[in-house]
Amino acid sequence: MNEAKTGEPKAGEAKASEDWTARQRDVLDAALRLMVEEGDNLTMAGVARRASCSKETLYKWFGDRDGLLTATVQWQASKVRVVPVDPGKVDLASLAESLEGYARDWLKVIASDTSIALNRVAVSHAGSGKDNLGAIVLENGRFALAKRLKPVLDAGKKAGHLAFEDAETAFRTFFGLVGRDVQIRLLLGDWPGLTEAAIAEDAARATRQFLALYGARKEQ
Structure with a gap:
């Protein structure tokens, strides 16, 4: 062909x-x-x-x-989009929009039957020597997604909207706020009600919580 x-x-x-x-x-x-x-x-x-x-x-x-x-x-990872922000001009609203969009996309991707199947196979092969799927998923999934979002976090810090010492720690916090126990429940066959509306609500909540934790405190 x-x-x-x-x-x-x-x-x-x-x-x-x-x-x-x-x-x-x-x-x-x-x-x-x-x-x-x-x-x-x-x-x-x-x-x-x-x-x-x-x-x-x-x-x-x-x-x-x-x-x-x-x-x-x-x-699969490319479906999680990161809306770029201008490091010199980013405001709090555009920063929140970028984070929230990322969270929505990530939840949609991990809730898809294709991602669930891929992750189940990766977990079952971990340490088995069958192939390198576990390392492939980490490198091109979780780690790659972190590299793509960290510039947004750094831009928010540079603009004075975020305060953190380490971008990796900040990313892991955001990742945890977005994911909670959702992925493990999906892998174990439970459906946590991830409708479009629920995903949008969860993404907005995680963004608010992250900004509450890492938002720069303005001196009075």
Whole structure:
């Protein structure tokens, strides 16, 4: 089967949605759907059949199974958008909007059946030596998301709206306020009622709580 040969990122290089062609995104979605259905039985041959492409194309784009798994995690993580802020002009309202949007997107992503399936497989493989999925999920999921949000936190600090000594600690606090026990409940098969309205409410609450904890105290 012929695939487009121009504008393609090399295996392992892409980390954001705009780096993938529409065809490659379709393939990654097919891989995620297969993981929902088959768990850790995901194979390059199975993805090729589901996505109607050749195994040779998959190896060309993603390198190997670990490369494909990396790309699927990157594709999921890219759905958590970070609204950029101007470090020199950010006001409290735009800072809160950026944090709240991030929180909404993250809750939507972790509540999807594809993310639940991906994380369940990663947890089941942790320490088993089967593959590197646990490390892949951490590096391209949690750690990558932190790197993308920290510039927003630093901009808020520079503008005098936030006060913290360490951006990683501040990020972990925000991450915890947003996630609470939601992800572990999802992984264990419980549905914590994450409707669109509930997600919006949770994101707004977490943002308010974070700003209450880390908001800079203005001297009277």
